[in-house]
Amino acid sequence: MASDLVEPGPRKSVLFDVDGTLIDAVDNQRRVWAAWAGRYGLNADEVYRVALRTRPLETFAKVAPDQDPRKCLDALHELEDDDVRSGDYAAFDGASELLGNLPSGAWVLVTSNYEHRVRGRFTRTSLPLPRVIVDAAAVEEGKPSPVPYLLAAEQLGVRPENCLVIEDAPSGVEAGLRAGMAVWGVNTAGPVAGVHRHFASLREAAPSILAFARLEGSAGEG
Template sequence: MALFCDAILFDLDGVLIDSDAVIRRRWKRWADDRGIPFEEVEAVNTGRPAVEVIEEVAPHLDPETEIERLGDEMATDAADLEAFDGAKALLGRLPRGRWAIATSGRHRTATSRMAHVGLPEPEVLVTADDVERGKPAPEPYRRAADQLGIDPGRCVVFEDAPAGVESARRAGASVVGVATSAAPDALVAATAVVPQLNAVEIHPEGEGLRVDWPRGDARLESES
């Protein structure tokens, strides 16, 4: 099984970094402090910008005020934070200028987490601070591809959340779903689904890149 592309676009949390415990802890504290059922937050927060989640679950609050406090807590809480197996080695093998990160987190949170777990910063990093509409809108991945100078249709995106898969597909990219935060069935819109990032190998091929995985480790969407 293989996909061919000119560049790789990664989501950050849930794909390169295992931050589930931090995100859950901080959202639960925020919800508890404001008397909002955490279940309402949990139902909509995966893969989406925090400000949009706040606007949805707490329209009576000022989202900019809330996001400043929540963002500070997300950026400084590093307990239980770690890179997924194989993430650092994979990024180290990719040619510079052929990969980017598009995350729903804020810039400070993304860079602090990458530094904490020892991942290199890409030449192109698109965060919630850089877009008007976050995932599932296509803007984050379109912007990342544009900044690399590559057509989104020539990119493969790695995503763990349904909102991110939708964002990538709407941008025109192929998508490999990584089933770390959601069940594989929730990622059915992806071109392929793998259990984790280390199931994938990426190699230069000609002037582009080849994304490979063992046949038994993924579902590849049939070509029409």
């Protein structure tokens, strides 16, 4: 009978940042940028401080404005690709179980890195891959612009208000908020400004993330 039909609710999706959220690669990033800075005679700590807030081409413009940005990028890519093959890193505790239990097609990766590196790291850490990865090459504007997260929602066919962003960094949190999405912070000692919920670890957040994806909870709770 028509009166017995239940109208399905809006489909929800989880949009994950990668480095610092699913993959513990902070030390790797620091080593790569230190090696890059060494090639150009720059202060490694200063370069890394800028790199945390900007995409590579923007970083080069700030720390090495007299250098050819394409050659700078080639050097960085060489170092990062080598790290994917031989670097020592791991998935955060609970990542494999969480991703493996999410409904198929209900999650996506949104990264400032490049897809081939993400695939390499996920393969080495035995993490499952989603069907959609929005990487640095997919957008003209990176985080903190909302463009990467809005593109991910568009590719998934989900409205921004039905998306949950999982982030660890201020620029990613800002990107998710500007996209009109719920944003939860993980893997930080305290909440990043603006997050709707904060969890000290990904494992701590996992039950709530699964509940959201299965339409059992609200991203704004807590």
